[in-house]
Amino acid sequence: MVDLAAHNLRPTPTDGFPSPTSDLQIQTENILKARHPSIPSDSGTSGVLQRNSHLQFLLRNLIQGFPARYTSQDASQPWLIFWTLQGFSVLGVSLDERNKKRAVETLLGLQHPQGGFCGGPGQAPHLLPTYAAICAFAIAGGTGEDGGWEKIDREGMYNFFMSLKQPDGSFLVSYDAEVDVRGIYCLLAAATLLNIVTPELVAGTPEFLASCQTYEGGFGSASFPGWALNDDPTPGEPLIDPTSLRPSLGEAHGGYTFCAFASWVLLLPYINNYPTYRPSYPKPSINMKSLLRWLTLMQGTEIELGGFKGRTNKLVDGCYSWWVGGAVGIVEGLLASDGKQSSHVPKAEAEKNEPEEAWDDVDDSLYNRQALQEYILYAGQHPAGGLVDKPPKNADAYHTLYDLSGLSAAQHRVIPNESRKKELLACWTEEELSKDKIEPLRQELFAFALSWLEEEGTSKFTGSNRVNATHPLFNLTVTHSEAMMAHFYNRKVPSRYKASK
Amino acid sequence: MPRIIGDGGEGPLLFSERPDWADVTPIPQHEGYNPIAPIFYAPEYKDATDYFRGIVKTNEKSQRVLELTETVIRMNPAHYSAWQYRYHTLLAINASLDTELKLMDILAIQFLKTYQVWHHRRLILTALHSSSPPLSDPSASPSEPPPLDTTPKDFKAAQIELAFISRVLMTDAKNYHTWSYRQWLLAFFDDARLWEGEMSFVERLLEEDVRNNSAWHHRFFVVFGREQLPGDESRESVLKRELAYTKDQIALAPNNPSAWNYLRGILERTKTPFSNLRTFVEPYTKTRSSEEPKEDVLDLENPAPSSTAELPCVAALEFLADIYEDESENKENAIEIWKTLANERDTMRKKYWEYRIKELLENA
Ligand SMILES: [Zn+2]
Numbered sequence: 001m002v003d004l005a006a007h008n009l010r011p012t013p014t015d016g017f018p019s020p021t022s023d024l025q026i027q028t029e030n031i032l033k034a035r036h037p038s039i040p041s042d043s044g045t046s047g048v049l050q051r052n053s054h055l056q057f058l059l060r061n062l063i064q065g066f067p068a069r070y071t072s073q074d075a076s077q078p079w080l081i082f083w084t085l086q087g088f089s090v091l092g093v094s095l096d097e098r099n100k101k102r103a104v105e106t107l108l109g110l111q112h113p114q115g116g117f118c119g120g121p122g123q124a125p126h127l128l129p130t131y132a133a134i135c136a137f138a139i140a141g142g143t144g145e146d147g148g149w150e151k152i153d154r155e156g157m158y159n160f161f162m163s164l165k166q167p168d169g170s171f172l173v174s175y176d177a178e179v180d181v182r183g184i185y186c187l188l189a190a191a192t193l194l195n196i197v198t199p200e201l202v203a204g205t206p207e208f209l210a211s212c213q214t215y216e217g218g219f220g221s222a223s224f225p226g227w228a229l230n231d232d233p234t235p236g237e238p239l240i241d242p243t244s245l246r247p248s249l250g251e252a253h254g255g256y257t258f259c260a261f262a263s264w265v266l267l268l269p270y271i272n273n274y275p276t277y278r279p280s281y282p283k284p285s286i287n288m289k290s291l292l293r294w295l296t297l298m299q300g301t302e303i304e305l306g307g308f309k310g311r312t313n314k315l316v317d318g319c320y321s322w323w324v325g326g327a328v329g330i331v332e333g334l335l336a337s338d339g340k341q342s343s344h345v346p347k348a349e350a351e352k353n354e355p356e357e358a359w360d361d362v363d364d365s366l367y368n369r370q371a372l373q374e375y376i377l378y379a380g381q382h383p384a385g386g387l388v389d390k391p392p393k394n395a396d397a398y399h400t401l402y403d404l405s406g407l408s409a410a411q412h413r414v415i416p417n418e419s420r421k422k423e424l425l426a427c428w429t430e431e432e433l434s435k436d437k438i439e440p441l442r443q444e445l446f447a448f449a450l451s452w453l454e455e456e457g458t459s460k461f462t463g464s465n466r467v468n469a470t471h472p473l474f475n476l477t478v479t480h481s482e483a484m485m486a487h488f489y490n491r492k493v494p495s496r497y498k499a500s501k
Numbered sequence: 502m503p504r505i506i507g508d509g510g511e512g513p514l515l516f517s518e519r520p521d522w523a524d525v526t527p528i529p530q531h532e533g534y535n536p537i538a539p540i541f542y543a544p545e546y547k548d549a550t551d552y553f554r555g556i557v558k559t560n561e562k563s564q565r566v567l568e569l570t571e572t573v574i575r576m577n578p579a580h581y582s583a584w585q586y587r588y589h590t591l592l593a594i595n596a597s598l599d600t601e602l603k604l605m606d607i608l609a610i611q612f613l614k615t616y617q618v619w620h621h622r623r624l625i626l627t628a629l630h631s632s633s634p635p636l637s638d639p640s641a642s643p644s645e646p647p648p649l650d651t652t653p654k655d656f657k658a659a660q661i662e663l664a665f666i667s668r669v670l671m672t673d674a675k676n677y678h679t680w681s682y683r684q685w686l687l688a689f690f691d692d693a694r695l696w697e698g699e700m701s702f703v704e705r706l707l708e709e710d711v712r713n714n715s716a717w718h719h720r721f722f723v724v725f726g727r728e729q730l731p732g733d734e735s736r737e738s739v740l741k742r743e744l745a746y747t748k749d750q751i752a753l754a755p756n757n758p759s760a761w762n763y764l765r766g767i768l769e770r771t772k773t774p775f776s777n778l779r780t781f782v783e784p785y786t787k788t789r790s791s792e793e794p795k796e797d798v799l800d801l802e803n804p805a806p807s808s809t810a811e812l813p814c815v816a817a818l819e820f821l822a823d824i825y826e827d828e829s830e831n832k833e834n835a836i837e838i839w840k841t842l843a844n845e846r847d848t849m850r851k852k853y854w855e856y857r858i859k860e861l862l863e864n865a
Contacts, residue, residue: 008848012756013756013811013814014754014756014811015753015754015755015756015757015806015807015809015810015811016807016808016809016810016811017711017753017754017807017809019709019710019711019712019713019754020674020709020710020712020713021710021712021713022712061538062537062538063537065538065539065540065541066538066539066540066541067540067541068540068541068542068543070540071540071542071543071546071576071577072577072578072579073540073579074540074542074546074550074577074579074580075577075579075580075581075582076579077538077540080538080540081537081538084538099537102534102535102536102537103537105534105536105537106534106536106537106538109531109534109536118582119580119581119582120530121530121531121554122528122530122553122554122557122558123580123581123582124581124582124585124586126581163637163639164637172637173581174581174585175585175637175638175639175641176585176588176589176624176635176636176637176638176641177581177584177585177617177620178616178619178620178623214718214721214766215721215725215762215763215765215766215767215769215770216718216762216766220681220718221677221681222681224684224685224688224689224726226688226689226691227688245726245727247684247688247722247725247726247727248722248726249681249684249685250677250680250681250684250718251677251680251714251715251717251718252718253677290769292853293853294762296850296852296853297758297850299849299850300849301849302848302849306849311675311714311715312714312758312759312762313712313713313714313757313758313759314675314714365852366852366853366856367850367852367853368849368850368851368852371849
């Protein structure tokens with residue numbers, strides 16, 4: 001008989017006042033607590049990353065293909081490729097040359113003749129598959145005939161992006177489709193990687209992102225522009241008065257929060273260096289304090305094994321390990337670069353006889369990284385390979401990647417590195433910076449994005465469970481991000497291995 | 502994989518078997534290469550999407566395209582290109598948008614969780630109630646941007662729409678797309694008579710589930726997301742009403758983060774100091790002790806935790822610490838509470854509480 005109280009497996013209090021939410025919560029807790037590390041399991045393998053079976057799962061999908069139930073992903077074909085390839089990267093495996101070539105060929109078949117990438121051949125271009133395709137190119141592609149990078153139509157893509165721009169600084173995800181912050185993230189990540197960001201492209205976008213932050217601290221999907229439209233617009237500027245009310249559509253949500261916040265951070269070089277589009281408008285800002293509070297509030301308790309939820313009073317789900325856990329990592333990075341989060345944190349209480357020596361403690365964390373890893377390892381792995389939302393669900397390509405990326409985010413601290421940033425800024429000469437007025441923006445975007453490096457000695461792993469670090473703003477390895485950006489910004493990037501010393 | 506839904510007993514034919522489609526050249530998805538990570542489609546799906554690529558290529562916009570796109574959508578409601586093409590076809594052939602909306606009533610319920618069903622609905626609604634339908638595809642639209650909308654919005658149609666959304670929310674009370682659609686609809690039509698009914702709607706949903714965060718967010722949207730307040734309401738009376746409602750909900754089930762987040766939200770939005778709620782919050786931060794005589798004094802302004810409440814409540818402790826943090830004489834008390842949270846009451850968030858302690862000490 002296991003003493004649940006001894007392990008602090010307290011059920012979420014229902015105050016003697018059950019409701020549909022608390023009923024579902026209790027059911028889920030009953031399933032999850034059986035997976036708790038303190039409960040003996042019959043398999044004896046729980047807590048160990050089943051690297052081989054996950055690799056088999058990924059390989060089967062990539063080489064043999066996806067079963068018919070993935071027809072629902074027929075308009076997300078670049079995502080199926082990205083989820084699978086990035087899954088390999090996180091697991092530290094790279095593809096052989098022949099399959100890389102096949103991947104590049106498949107991706108090129110998804111490019112739209114007018115620019116941007118489509119969900120499938122012959123479909124319409126769309127921001128989401130565009131991000132997935134560019135990231136897949138970063139992993140499987142390269143320069144030269146078979147690498148495909150030179151065949152990416154950047155001008156067409158830029159025109160496609162501009163044609164989706166809305167008066168409130170947002171973007172449609174596709175023609176006559178919805179506006180939401182997922183699309184903006186996909187656009188900004190792709191544009192940053194490919195060096196096609198311009199002030200015209202992103203004018204008004206930070207203000208839009210800020211308007212999506214809800215009273216809870218996280219971000220919703222979009223905001224309503226109607227009441228903020230300017231009556232006397234100046235040609236070429238966003239038609240919005242950012243001081244007017246723009247209520248957020250939809251509650252704070254983990255996926256939208258990651259997308260909005262990562263977009264915001266990708267845009268920091270623009271926000272910090274460019275004036276607002278009218279001098280009278282205030283600099284856009286987001287509430288970091290309420291954001292951090294909301295993000296950490298999404299971590300489930302011990303009985304939920306410390307997995308993350310996507311919304312208040314919803315259930316934990318493995319994919320939010322990345323969307324929410326990863327977003328806390330970005331906050332940590334910003335605080336560290338502000339010098340706010342020093343390495344000596346006073347302990348609320350001295351750590352007495354820490355039982356698991358293997359989990360070395362990282363003081364600068366803002367959430368429980370050990371518990372998140374346990375959720376993924378104990379509840380996230382499907383016995384037949386692949387990873388899941390939560391037991392007893394089936395594994396799928398999406399959860400496999402985002403559980404693994406979440407595991408990576410929990411193991412590694414990837415934050416801006418000042419000396420690295422200086423080195424990267426120095427990749428430009430004064431002459432280059434003065435020849436084009438937006439070259440300094442390109443330089444800042446490049447140096448800031450690539451300054452995120454793993455802080456030495458902060459990797460938290462137990463031997464065989466270690467996975468690769470991934471860039472918190474792109475979900476690509478730093479190596480892949482760097483190689484692609486070096487190419488498209490036409491820079492020779494100094495080696496990282498001396499910089500981080 | 503469902504086949505095309507016929508209305509009689511006849512087995513639906515593939516498009517490739519139908520004489521009325523013989524003039525269209527189907528286009529297979531992959532030509533001339535062996536793709537990585539392919540999907541094994543059912544023959545019906547492959548058939549319909551081959552014909553879809555065929556008509557896209559010839560830019561055909563006709564009645565039968567509506568049938569074809571519906572077939573694709575029913576098999577894969579996330580096929581955004583089929584939705585997009587369908588929308589352009591509806592406009593091009595001047596199809597009845599009311600008929601389209603009726604079809605959407607069925608598809609929305611069936612494919613609740615897809616973005617496209619809700620967005621398509623929004624396009625149709627906008628097209629029905631604007632001087633010109635929204636159109637952004639340069640290949641489908643005239644070069645002039647649509648003029649700013651000046652037609653009066655149809656109140657009746659919006660009312661019907663709200664009723665439809667309410668029915669959908671009965672089957673899935675937290676569906677994200679449904680809720681954001683409802684919020685968009687209210688703001689788009691922006692008619693006082695529509696906003697009016699929303700408070701009782703929210704309260705009904707919160708009566709069914711006080712922990713439904715979507716309903717709480719909707720309440721915030723209705724209270725603070727409007728450009729104009731109804732004439733007889735002042736900001737102060739709104740705050741008073743919201744505080745009273747939220748306190749009552751917290752009293753019923755104190756360990757409900759949705760209600761506490763809402764409380765914080767309204768205080769921050771109205772720039773009301775948290776310390777105004779000290780009297781209300783304190784009883785929620787104490788352990789229930791059996792010796793304590795049961796007080797029967799009824800304070801309507803500050804409802805006490807229900808008799809079955811599990812106390813102390815983490816959210817209340819956090820709230821009290823936030824009050825203390827801003828009071829120079831109480832900073833130590835804030836730290837004490839955060840230590841209790843870190844080590845005892847909310848151990849999963851230990852790191853976060855330690856961070857709050859450090860922040861306070863550094864800014865001291
Ligand atoms: Zn998920």
